[in-house]
Amino acid sequence: xxxxxxxxxxxxxxxxxxxxxxxxxxxxxxxxxxxxxxxxxxxxxxxxxxxxxxxxxxxxxxxxxxxxxxxxxxxxxxxxxxxxxxxxxxxxxxxxxxxxxxxxxxxxxxxxxxxxxxxxxxxxxxxxxxxxxxxxxxxxxxxxxxxxxxxxxxxxxxxxxxxxxxxxxxxxxxxxxxxxxxxxxxxxxxxxxxxxxxxxxxxxxxxxxxxxx
Amino acid sequence: xxxxxxxxxxxxxxxxxxxxxxxxxxxxxxxxxxxxxxxxxxxxxxxxxxxxxxxxxxxxxxxxxxxxxxxxxxxxxxxxxxxxxxxxxxxxxxxxxxxxxxxxxxxxxxxxxxxxxxxxxxxxxxxxxxxxxxxxxxxxxxxxxxxxxxxxxxxxxxxxxxxxxxxxxxxxxxxxxxxxxxxxxxxxxxxxxxxxxxxxxxxxxxxxxxxxxxxxxxxxxxxxxxxxxxxxxxxxxxxxxxxxxxxxxxxxxxxxxxxxxxxxxxxxxxxxxxxxxxxx
Amino acid sequence: xxxxxxxxxxxxxxxxxxxxxxxxxxxxxxxxxxxxxxxxxxxxxxxxxxxxxxxxxxxxxxxxxxxxxxxxxxxxxxxxxxxxxxxxxxxxxxxxxxxxxxxxxxxxxxxxxxxxxxxxxxxxxxxxxxxxxxxxxxxxxxxxxxxxxxxxxxxxxxxxxxxxxxxxxxxxxxxxxxxxxxxxxxxxxxxxxxxxxxxxxxxxxxxxxxxxxxxxxxxxxxxxxxxxxxxxxxxxxxxxxxxxxxxxxxxxxxxxxxxxxxxxx
Numbered sequence: 200x201x202x203x204x205x206x207x208x209x210x211x212x213x214x215x216x217x218x219x220x221x222x223x224x225x226x227x228x229x230x231x232x233x234x235x236x237x238x239x240x241x242x243x244x245x246x247x248x249x250x251x252x253x254x255x256x257x258x259x260x261x262x263x264x265x266x267x268x269x270x271x272x273x274x275x276x277x278x279x280x281x282x283x284x285x286x287x288x289x290x291x292x293x294x295x296x297x298x299x300x301x302x303x304x305x306x307x308x309x310x311x312x313x314x315x316x317x318x319x320x321x322x323x324x325x326x327x328x329x330x331x332x333x334x335x336x337x338x339x340x341x342x343x344x345x346x347x348x349x350x351x352x353x354x355x356x357x358x359x360x361x362x363x364x365x366x367x368x369x370x371x372x373x374x375x376x377x378x379x380x381x382x383x384x385x386x387x388x389x390x391x392x393x394x395x396x397x398x399x400x401x402x403x404x405x406x407x408x409x410x411x412x
Numbered sequence: 413x414x415x416x417x418x419x420x421x422x423x424x425x426x427x428x429x430x431x432x433x434x435x436x437x438x439x440x441x442x443x444x445x446x447x448x449x450x451x452x453x454x455x456x457x458x459x460x461x462x463x464x465x466x467x468x469x470x471x472x473x474x475x476x477x478x479x480x481x482x483x484x485x486x487x488x489x490x491x492x493x494x495x496x497x498x499x500x501x502x503x504x505x506x507x508x509x510x511x512x513x514x515x516x517x518x519x520x521x522x523x524x525x526x527x528x529x530x531x532x533x534x535x536x537x538x539x540x541x542x543x544x545x546x547x548x549x550x551x552x553x554x555x556x557x558x559x560x561x562x563x564x565x566x567x568x569x570x571x572x573x574x575x576x577x578x579x580x581x582x583x584x585x586x587x588x589x590x591x592x593x594x595x596x597x598x599x600x601x602x603x604x605x606x607x608x609x610x611x612x613x614x615x616x617x618x619x620x621x622x623x624x625x626x627x628x629x630x631x632x633x634x635x636x637x638x639x640x641x642x643x644x645x646x647x648x649x650x651x652x653x654x655x656x657x658x659x660x661x662x663x664x665x666x667x668x669x670x671x672x673x674x675x676x677x678x679x680x681x682x683x684x685x686x687x688x689x690x691x692x
Numbered sequence: 693x694x695x696x697x698x699x700x701x702x703x704x705x706x707x708x709x710x711x712x713x714x715x716x717x718x719x720x721x722x723x724x725x726x727x728x729x730x731x732x733x734x735x736x737x738x739x740x741x742x743x744x745x746x747x748x749x750x751x752x753x754x755x756x757x758x759x760x761x762x763x764x765x766x767x768x769x770x771x772x773x774x775x776x777x778x779x780x781x782x783x784x785x786x787x788x789x790x791x792x793x794x795x796x797x798x799x800x801x802x803x804x805x806x807x808x809x810x811x812x813x814x815x816x817x818x819x820x821x822x823x824x825x826x827x828x829x830x831x832x833x834x835x836x837x838x839x840x841x842x843x844x845x846x847x848x849x850x851x852x853x854x855x856x857x858x859x860x861x862x863x864x865x866x867x868x869x870x871x872x873x874x875x876x877x878x879x880x881x882x883x884x885x886x887x888x889x890x891x892x893x894x895x896x897x898x899x900x901x902x903x904x905x906x907x908x909x910x911x912x913x914x915x916x917x918x919x920x921x922x923x924x925x926x927x928x929x930x931x932x933x934x935x936x937x938x939x940x941x942x943x944x945x946x947x948x949x950x951x952x953x954x955x956x957x
Contacts, residue, residue: 216460230818240514243548247578254574262596287786296750296786303751306584310610311936313617313642315704316697319943320620321641323951333944340941343888343911344934345718352721373723381895387633387649388896393466393675394650395518395631397668400470402521406664584751609864610752610889621697634893 201405208403249273335375342372462682466675473671474664481666483658488627488645492659493533495601495625500537505575506530507542507599509590509615510554511606511630512583514547518653519631523605524553525656526629530603531561538567543576544593546586551578587611591618604628604643605652608635616642629655695946707939711931717923718930722915725898729905729912730919732883733763736856738771741848743855743880746788747780747866752887756861757791758913758926759885763859764795766920768806775845775855777810777831779819780866785811789835804834804843811835820873823852853878857904861885867894871902885912 211229214222252266260266280291324330341347347368354365364370401407499506508530510523527543534541541558545551555576562571579589591614594602602624604615612635619626620642628639629647639646647655650672657665722730736742744763748756767774776792778784789809796807803809810831813819822830827849832840840846848854858880860867867884875882881904886894888909897903907916910933913926 216463227818227822230815234814240548243552244578244581247548247551248580251574251577265592287789292786295783300750300753300787303582303584303749304754306588306614307610307751308754309614311708312701312704313613315700315936315940315943316621317613317617317638317641318940319695319700319947322944322947324948325951333948337941337944340937343909344937345720345930346934346938348719348721369721369723376892376895377899380892381899384633384893384896387636389679390650390676391631391633391653393672393679394653396463396466397470397672397675398518398522398653400467401665401668402518406668407521407525583749610887634889 201408205403205405208399212403335379338368339372339375342368342370342375347372465678469674469678470668470671473667473674481663481670483666483669486647486651486655486658488629488647488651489655489658491625491627491645492530492603495603495627496530496533496537496539498625499600500539502600504600505540505542505597506534507594507597507602507619507624508554509602509604509606510543510545510550511604511608512546512581512586512611513607515549515553517607519607520547520550520553522631522653522656523629524550524557526603526605526659527554528557528561529656529659531558532565535562535565535567535570538570540570540572540575542593542597542599544579544586544590545577546579546581548578551576583609583611584614587614590615594619594622594624598622599624601625601627604630604639605647606630607632608639613638613642694950695943700943704936704939707935708932711935712928714931715928716931717927718934720911720914720918720927720930722919725895725906725908726912726915726919727905728898729883729885729907730766730916732857732881732904733766733772733859734770736767736770736772739773740856741773741775741845741854742767743852743858744774744776745780745858745860745862745866745870746776746778746784747860747862747864748887749781749783749863750787752863753787754925754929755887755910755913756863756885757787758910758924758929759907759916760788760791760861761795762913762916762920762922762924762926763861763885764792764807765798765922766916768795768799768801771806772856774807775810775849776807778812779823779830780816780862780869782812782814785835803836804838804845808840808843808845809835817869817873820852820869821877824874824878825851827851827854851878853880855880858882859884863887863890865890865893867897867903871897875902888912 207229210222211226213219214226249270252269255266256263256270276291276294283289283291285291322329322333322336324333341350351364351367351369354367355362356365357363398407496506508527510520510527513519515521515524531541543551543554543558545554555573558576559571559573562568580586595618600623602619604612604626605628608615608630609632612630612632616626616628616639626643627645627647628643629652630636630639631649631652633649636646636648654669654672657669733742744760744767746760764774774792776788778788789811792807792809793803796803801807811834813830815822815830819830828840828846834840834843852858852874858870858874860870860882862884863886867882867886871882874880882902883905884894884897884903885907886909888911891906891908891912894903894906894908898906907913910926910929913924914930915926917924917926
């Protein structure tokens with residue numbers, strides 16, 4: 200197994216740096232295989248999902264309606280999809296658009312509520328660095344809404360070089376996003392990328408074997 | 413000092429590792445000039461010397477002997493055992509989430525490694541571990557990792573693979589089901605390890621509201637502010653990839669961390685060099 | 693005194709719903725990333741092909757659909773032909789098709805002539821790579837199952853490199869994949885539209901010149917609509933965003949007052 204990983208890993212690195220047609224076509228083949236393998240992941244996933252739901256029903260847990268809903272909706276979508284297809288305007292498409300999409304959007308919208316409660320709880324000016332963070336966050340928050348534009352328009356004075364806004368949150372926000380933000384993001388990107396390369400090397404050279412279990 | 417590579421401990425013997433290290437150094441030195449003449453065989457020539465430099469630092473630090481590799485203390489790593497201990501005291505399970513990117517993504521491999529270490533602490537404290545997954549391959553790896561950790565501590569009672577299960581691979585339904593599990597189990601420690609997207613705050617704010625100690629580790633830079641806000645500890649950036657090595661305190665693994673630092677120094681020197689060159 | 697979570701959620705709900713229900717709008721001033729985006733799209737000529745990839749889940753449509761609608765309008769008004777596809781996300785197909793069809797009907801554009809909707813194909817990164825060599829080895833039919841080799845597209849586009857620009861509208865990391873596999877490898881100029889959360893990440897690529905322009909979040913969509921002179925969902929959403937942001941600032945303030953008064957005791 201380790202030898203397959205070693206050879207496979209070296210070949211895949213080689214195909215990136217070498218213009219050898221055989222390696223390039225091998226790479227594409229392997230990408231195709233990975234799609235095929237991912238289908239098997241689905242089979243295991245369905246088995247795990249259903250087994251857990253049936254177990255909950257057998258044990259008659261407090262919220263028995265939840266596993267029942269999962270099993271019924273899962274079977275209904277699979278059976279109807281197999282018989283009548285999954286095309287535009289069909290039953291599965293309607294379920295997807297009218298139920299799943301709004302429900303997913305609802306969960307996503309919870310983010311706004313959690314941001315509100317997190318900002319109340321966590322943004323405390325405890326020390327110098329948190330004050331800097333708080334100031335930067337406030338500038339970006341105001342800079343990203345029309346209030347910032349209005350403040351800039353109100354405080355614009357005409358200098359020799361042209362109009363200049365004294366309180367210009369959008370421009371300050373842009374600077375924060377463009378300079379300190381980009382600098383920090385790049386530092387993280389370097390660290391994380393080197394971390395990924397080294398973990399991959401550990402896998403290829405057999406130092407890391409946890410995934411093989 | 414112990415031999416760096418014991419018999420049966422490593423896949424490639426040390427002597428063989430020395431050869432590519434030396435070869436890579438020569439290649440790195442010559443690659444930038446050689447690449448110009450060989451563009452018909454080589455692709456991505458602009459990144460090749462840098463990649464070879466990374467490889468060289470990896471191999472060199474695997475072969476040279478360093479007396480003692482000292483790793484700075486990372487609060488998140490120290491807090492892991494305390495968090496499990498707290499769960500034990502409160503008689504609650506530990507919840508472990510491995511993120512949305514599946515194995516073979518490197519972040520998922522790192523997450524499963526950390527899971528193994530946390531499971532090992534859980535096994536010694538006799539505390540169950542629950543882990544919902546968004547991918548079945550990661551789930552299988554996690555089941556094995558947990559089983560092995562509990563077997564090693566001779567704790568056979570708590571080995572129950574039905575506690576490590578698949579829920580869904582869709583982002584927000586996954587967040588909803590994890591929150592529902594948090595609500596049901598009321599775990600007193602939650603670990604978030606892996607790649608997360610917009611669901612990160614939905615998970616962690618809810619966990620926080622349930623009073624759990626939360627420890628996260630991620631390679632998603634965009635989500636780090638959310639984790640910092642609502643988690644107690646966070647493994648930042650590459651700390652996430654090295655955490656399991658630090659816990660294991662295994663010399664081979666520690667060498668990789670030293671190599672990572674060497675690669676970062678090389679990168680910094682290159683950045684300063686290219687910055688200075690832009691003025692010439 | 694501590695404010696209960698429930699009250700915070702209720703006030704936030706009200707401050708978002710009222711501006712949306714009343715249709716209130718505010719003036720927004722376009723910032724540099726959007727101005728760059730606008731002029732990059734304006735640089736396209738009549739008859740050019742622009743590839744638009746939709747790489748987002750329907751759950752983020754509230755933030756990203758306004759961008760797609762405005763972008764389609766902008767491209768159609770300049771008589772640029774659109775190749776829209778979703779090779780990196782398999783769930784946006786039907787919604788994307790609806791969006792472009794609606795935009796096309798406003799400008800009197802014909803499907804499979806002025807615009808093409810190709811949908812999803814499995815393969816992700818390998819599909820992107822193959823598009824650079826032979827576009828039709830990846831896509832052979834449109835989303836509505838029309839054979840591509842019978843369409844004008846077949847004559848004009850051989851590989852993805854024949855498109856004059858690639859615009860990715862995404863809620864995740866797909867823009868980075870497209871930058872790696874399409875922009876760097878085949879030299880197709882790129883611009884992007886993304887959610888507010890991901891926008892911070894993409895400033896790196898905007899700064900390095902890899903992205904010609906960027907629409908960040910609902911604010912980005914509103915700025916773009918302002919430049920185009922349309923009053924779309926982006927601008928209408930800005931009022932709700934304004935009140936929500938002000939509420940967040942007030943909550944931060946309240947949290948700090950509570951913290952300092954607690955410390956003094």
